[in-house]
Amino acid sequence: MNGYTGKALIIDLTERKSEEIELSQSMLRAYLGGSGLAVRLLYDHLAPGVDPLEPGNVIVFACGVFAGTIVPAAAKHSVATKSPLTGMLGDAMAGSFFSHTLKRAGYDAVVILGRADTPVYVFIDDHTVYFRDARALWGQECFATEEAIREELGDEAVRVSAIGTAGENLVRFACIGNDRGRQAGRTGPGAVMGSKNLKAIAVRGSGAVAVADNDAVYQTSCDLITQAQGPATGKYREPGTVGNVLTLNRLGVLPVRNFQRTALDEAEGISGETLHRRHHEKTVACAACPIACEQVMKVAEGSHAGARVSVDYETLFALGPCCDVDDLPAVIRAAELCDTLGMDTLSTGVTLAWAMEAAERGLLPPDDGVDLRFGNADAMVAMILKIARREGLGEILAEGSRLAAQEVGKDSDYFAIHSKGLELPGYDPRGMKTYALGLAVGTRGGCHNRSLAYEPDLKGKVDRFKAEKGRGQIAMAQEDVAVLLDSLGICKFMRGCFTDLHEEGARLYSQATGWDVSAQELVEAGERISNLKKMFNVREGWTRELDSLPPRLMQEPIPDGPGKGVSLPPAELELLVSDYYEARGWTAEGEVAPATQDRLGLSGQTA
Amino acid sequence: MSKRIKQLVTEFFGPAREITGVAEVELDLETTASARDLLRALAASYPALKGPIIDPEGWSTAPYILMNLDGRETIQNYDLELQPGARVLLMSALAGG
Amino acid sequence: MSPSPHVPISPHARLVVCDPDLCVGCQLCEFACASVKDNSANILRSRIRVMRQEPILMISIACRGCEDPVCVKVCPRDGALAVNPDNSLIDVDNDKCDGCGWCIDACPFGAIVLDPETKRVIICDLCAGRDAGPACVEMCSKDALEVSTPAVVAGKVSQSALRTLMDALDEPA
Numbered sequence: 001m002n003g004y005t006g007k008a009l010i011i012d013l014t015e016r017k018s019e020e021i022e023l024s025q026s027m028l029r030a031y032l033g034g035s036g037l038a039v040r041l042l043y044d045h046l047a048p049g050v051d052p053l054e055p056g057n058v059i060v061f062a063c064g065v066f067a068g069t070i071v072p073a074a075a076k077h078s079v080a081t082k083s084p085l086t087g088m089l090g091d092a093m094a095g096s097f098f099s100h101t102l103k104r105a106g107y108d109a110v111v112i113l114g115r116a117d118t119p120v121y122v123f124i125d126d127h128t129v130y131f132r133d134a135r136a137l138w139g140q141e142c143f144a145t146e147e148a149i150r151e152e153l154g155d156e157a158v159r160v161s162a163i164g165t166a167g168e169n170l171v172r173f174a175c176i177g178n179d180r181g182r183q184a185g186r187t188g189p190g191a192v193m194g195s196k197n198l199k200a201i202a203v204r205g206s207g208a209v210a211v212a213d214n215d216a217v218y219q220t221s222c223d224l225i226t227q228a229q230g231p232a233t234g235k236y237r238e239p240g241t242v243g244n245v246l247t248l249n250r251l252g253v254l255p256v257r258n259f260q261r262t263a264l265d266e267a268e269g270i271s272g273e274t275l276h277r278r279h280h281e282k283t284v285a286c287a288a289c290p291i292a293c294e295q296v297m298k299v300a301e302g303s304h305a306g307a308r309v310s311v312d313y314e315t316l317f318a319l320g321p322c323c324d325v326d327d328l329p330a331v332i333r334a335a336e337l338c339d340t341l342g343m344d345t346l347s348t349g350v351t352l353a354w355a356m357e358a359a360e361r362g363l364l365p366p367d368d369g370v371d372l373r374f375g376n377a378d379a380m381v382a383m384i385l386k387i388a389r390r391e392g393l394g395e396i397l398a399e400g401s402r403l404a405a406q407e408v409g410k411d412s413d414y415f416a417i418h419s420k421g422l423e424l425p426g427y428d429p430r431g432m433k434t435y436a437l438g439l440a441v442g443t444r445g446g447c448h449n450r451s452l453a454y455e456p457d458l459k460g461k462v463d464r465f466k467a468e469k470g471r472g473q474i475a476m477a478q479e480d481v482a483v484l485l486d487s488l489g490i491c492k493f494m495r496g497c498f499t500d501l502h503e504e505g506a507r508l509y510s511q512a513t514g515w516d517v518s519a520q521e522l523v524e525a526g527e528r529i530s531n532l533k534k535m536f537n538v539r540e541g542w543t544r545e546l547d548s549l550p551p552r553l554m555q556e557p558i559p560d561g562p563g564k565g566v567s568l569p570p571a572e573l574e575l576l577v578s579d580y581y582e583a584r585g586w587t588a589e590g591e592v593a594p595a596t597q598d599r600l601g602l603s604g605q606t607a
Numbered sequence: 608m609s610k611r612i613k614q615l616v617t618e619f620f621g622p623a624r625e626i627t628g629v630a631e632v633e634l635d636l637e638t639t640a641s642a643r644d645l646l647r648a649l650a651a652s653y654p655a656l657k658g659p660i661i662d663p664e665g666w667s668t669a670p671y672i673l674m675n676l677d678g679r680e681t682i683q684n685y686d687l688e689l690q691p692g693a694r695v696l697l698m699s700a701l702a703g704g
Numbered sequence: 705m706s707p708s709p710h711v712p713i714s715p716h717a718r719l720v721v722c723d724p725d726l727c728v729g730c731q732l733c734e735f736a737c738a739s740v741k742d743n744s745a746n747i748l749r750s751r752i753r754v755m756r757q758e759p760i761l762m763i764s765i766a767c768r769g770c771e772d773p774v775c776v777k778v779c780p781r782d783g784a785l786a787v788n789p790d791n792s793l794i795d796v797d798n799d800k801c802d803g804c805g806w807c808i809d810a811c812p813f814g815a816i817v818l819d820p821e822t823k824r825v826i827i828c829d830l831c832a833g834r835d836a837g838p839a840c841v842e843m844c845s846k847d848a849l850e851v852s853t854p855a856v857v858a859g860k861v862s863q864s865a866l867r868t869l870m871d872a873l874d875e876p877a
Binding site for chain 1: 725728729730731732735736739743744745746748749756758759760762820843845846
């Protein structure tokens with residue numbers, strides 16, 4: 001098979017056995033790869049209703065379609081599982097050499113079942129699978145684990161996806177790290193690995209990924225690489241996405257102090273430009289990426305001297321303005337701790353912001369030596385360690401903002417900033433109504449990246465302060481573009497390099513696979529995968545009340561900035577959500593209607 | 608007798624700020640000046656904006672650069688007459704991260 | 705295998721050099737090499753290799769044009785490897801090479817690779833005969849790669865060190 005390997009590996013940790021299965025052309029064309037393939041395999045292998053941290057949960061790694069080839073910035077891999085943070089679809093991605101290597105080992109995907117009785121790591125050495133003792137690795141950080149495994153196996157070419165202590169301790173927003181600095185970050189897949197006693201997956205691939213027409217793929221890729229040096233990616237190359245701070249602050253959608261405000265009085269000190277000027281050390285790329293957006297920051301002096309990590313906008317927002325912390329070295333240290341301990345920086349920061357507000361309101365029990373309040377950078381850094389170890393207050397915060405607020409009670413859920421349990425990213429939805437809709441209906445919970453619905457708001461294609469009919473269609477189209485990119489495995493930062501993603505994507509897909517795939521087929525694949533994700537959630541007990549936003553954002557108007565006074569009352573969100581269901585061809589209750597399932601070839605496909 | 612003038616503030620973000628080296632600039636324009644007139648005046652003050660930020664042929668913004676009025680709305684029609692005291696933002700089209 | 709302690713590079717060598725400050729470790733040079741040299745999508749056929757020591761050390765390495773190359777000395781197949789008089793790089797005679805790999809072990813830079821399909825060793829030849837020059841250099845959008853000689857590289861390193869010194873002197877105390 002060209003482009004693909006046509007095989008998936010099923011690994012049973014309980015039995016310590018593995019087997020290969022064939023992936024058919026029709027299945028691959030319908031679900032592409034990456035996110036689509038991962039969710040399809042999850043849907044087929046997971047029994048509904050299991051506790052996400054029990055052995056019955058399943059975790060799937062799937063390579064982007066073009067992983068292992070020259071197609072630029074297209075080496076993402078997806079991780080799908082039932083999320084311990086949301087109880088719904090867990091859906092994370094990372095840019096990586098891991099997927100390149102997995103593909104060269106001969107697999108488009110790996111499905112992991114069961115639970116090992118003692119800590120193990122799985123070593124996929126081309127077509128041989130080893131279950132190796134990981135007891136000595138247990139307790140080690142993500143990066144250290146990667147290095148230790150390479151050392152043990154004696155091969156620098158081995159690529160590793162590993163969890164840190166947060167995953168071992170079942171922190172519900174634990175991530176999976178790979179390539180020393182990339183993460184499958186959101187919805188807590190690291191905790192699922194921890195629950196399975198699976199410390200890491202190591203891969204060595206010595207095979208080749210064949211493409212049907214190498215000349216054509218090479219030429220198309222060279223054109224994309226040229227485009228990727230142009231204005232479409234300028235902001236990613238320098239200073240990177242952290243440049244968003246000043247702009248979002250000026251537009252009044254930068255969440256500050258746990259979404260109590262939408263702008264900082266003084267943003268320069270915590271801006272991406274200042275961060276870059278003071279701390280930038282090196283620009284790094286993911287596999288086969290001509291953009292290179294990863295900006296490694298370093299602290300040279302002071303109490304955080306030596307801290308070194310790449311920082312993007314969401315990380316800076318969550319550990320900076322959201323916690324009202326303006327100490328850049330502390331933000332870098334906090335981000336580094338999150339990455340090494342293996343937890344999602346976004347959920348960590350927003351959960352900490354909830355804790356700071358709860359503590360200031362006297363709702364949290366005191367924690368020895370850690371004085372949680374807004375702006376206290378030392379407390380933020382100290383508490384991150386405690387969360388990973390589940391010590392003191394960290395035991396509660398390791399559950400994420402939704403469950404922590406349930407535990408603490410006293411109406412603290414009013415200011416728990418999540419949707420479906422997933423903490424919100426760094427844009428205030430009250431001043432971006434299409435985005436608000438995208439967040440509310442997102443199958444993985446509050447996420448900008450899966451919805452892409454911020455784009456029409458911020459580009460001014462619509463009046464961002466207004467909720468109106470028609471936004472459902474826009475949000476749907478944006479979401480289907482996002483899911484298509486996630487399933488092809490192409491980084492979203494490349495999307496501006498395509499004039500017509502569906503046309504050019506179909507051409508590239510056909511050149512790689514040798515199958516004659518049309519733009520329309522890709523449009524339908526995007527829609528099909530979005531619907532399958534929703535069907536997964538419905539099967540896990542989704543109800544309409546979950547398509548919502550935090551009470552604070554639906555009750556308080558924007559307090560300051562250009563959007564001052566604008567609100568997002570529940571009735572307005574209801575109108576948007578209903579409009580979206582209608583655009584999707586779903587029932588009024590928001591379930592995938594049988595006719596829609598039929599049209600997309602999704603009917604009768606329950607496991 | 609001089610023409611009547613209005614003062615307009617332009618705030619620079621991202622690459623525009625990097626090019627000009629300043630956070631904002633105040634320019635005097637004729638009272639009837641449009642967004643396009645402002646872009647011409649900015650290009651005259653900072654010629655390096657021509658190309659990466661301002662399209663000197665159509666006198667609009669370059670691809671992936673947005674012109675925003677008062678932090679509230681993106682200017683789509685460059686013939687829009689700017690009100691005295693208006694603050695115009697030159698920024699990158701935002702995305703992701 | 706530990707590197708030999710002293711491996712002088714020929715002053716006349718023309719070779720692909722990489723600036724590690726500019727290299728982002730993307731590996732596109734490897735894809736360019738395999739594609740252009742062998743019309744293959746398999747980067748294991750690349751004559752240039754990216755070394756990544758995350759988080760910040762990235763560099764691409766191709767043949768370094770040693771003065772008295774160990775690879776040629778250790779080759780047990782008489783004449784399979786020979787120094788190209790024009791550029792100090794290594795010519796491989798595919799009829800003589802049997803893919804034994806002694807040269808791979810001996811190369812102190814890890815710049816020799818066994819082609820997994822032909823089972824012969826492959827070494828950078830600066831894309832001999834290609835008008836546009838080496839494909840990797842053309843591909844590198846970060847300008848990290850260039851064809852140069854050790855003397856030119858040395859000059860640049862000195863200049864760069866001087867600039868760093870001047871910047872340091874300009875910094876307010």
